Amino acid sequence: MTVGGRPNGAPASVGVVGAGAMGTGIAHAFLVAGSRVALVDVGEDVLPRSVERLRTLLQQTHYRGQLDGAPDQVERRLQVGTDLAAVAASALVVEAVPEVPAVKIGVLGAVEAVVAADTVLATNTSSISVGELGQVLEHPERFLGLHFFNPVPASLMVEVVVGPCTAPEFRDRAVTSVQLIGKEPVLVRDAPGFASSRLGVMLGLEAIRMVEEGVATPEDIDKAMTLGYKHPIGPLHLTDLVGLDVRLAIADYLSVALGPRFAPPTLLRTMVEQGYVGRKSGRGFFSYE
């Protein structure tokens, strides 16, 4: 089916705020689906890296025969910059800035000030309550969580987090957008950590505590889960992939929201302070040099 020149009726225009690991992946997903994408970040040095990564992803999608058009043609639908006004015409805006409530709240308020009344506003938060983030919005009924997984191109699902004020019309539009980028929507009621982070982070934190206590090496802890429990990736490799800084922020948030069982182990905090934040820094529980 072709709708408005797009292969499947995906939103004509999508805004993504934050061009880090997740924002870049989300931008790629909507470019592949045929949307125009405005990608905004405050860090000017971040944007060239994001564009480079997007080019690689588009090439890979092209080689797999899954891109409608040549990569450079598809790239023409991408606009990158530091001015938030670029997302003004978007039917959907996804916020993917750091997991810090004050930063997200600031961005969401600023986005709402420039978009149309019927724009769907989404946060890619991994853990923070959608109700809490939506409090500042004038129209929280259009706001919800779209929790994409890392790496976005390889992930099969998106958690759709329905906030206390989210209206069914906006929820349904978000669910349709997720389906149109080829992912399975998983509907979750707004609760700290949702379904996936609450369980996934708990496993990761316990694995870190086991390293701390010398129960086993990171390699053996991961092997126990991949070979013993058939997890596709071990909890420590996954922590490296997600980013130790991202996981620390989630654990800090969940330990307040859900209790001390989510308190981050000292080792996690120390590694983040030392800059060992996982794959993106070349070293976490494993080395990537």
Ligand SMILES: NC(=O)c1ccc[n+]([C@@H]2O[C@H](COP(=O)([O-])OP(=O)(O)OC[C@H]3O[C@@H](n4cnc5c(N)ncnc54)[C@H](O)[C@@H]3O)[C@@H](O)[C@H]2O)c1
């Ligand atoms: N990394 C993961 O595995 C993962 C998975 C699912 C969800 N998430 C969530 O996605 C969000 C982003 O995570 P990430 O790993 O992409 O982080 P990241 O640090 O790679 O990227 C965040 C980007 O936001 C930019 N930014 C900061 N303040 C901004 C502002 N005011 N306006 C515009 N841009 C701004 C930063 O410059 C940076 O490029 C977080 O909420 C995180 O919890 C992460």
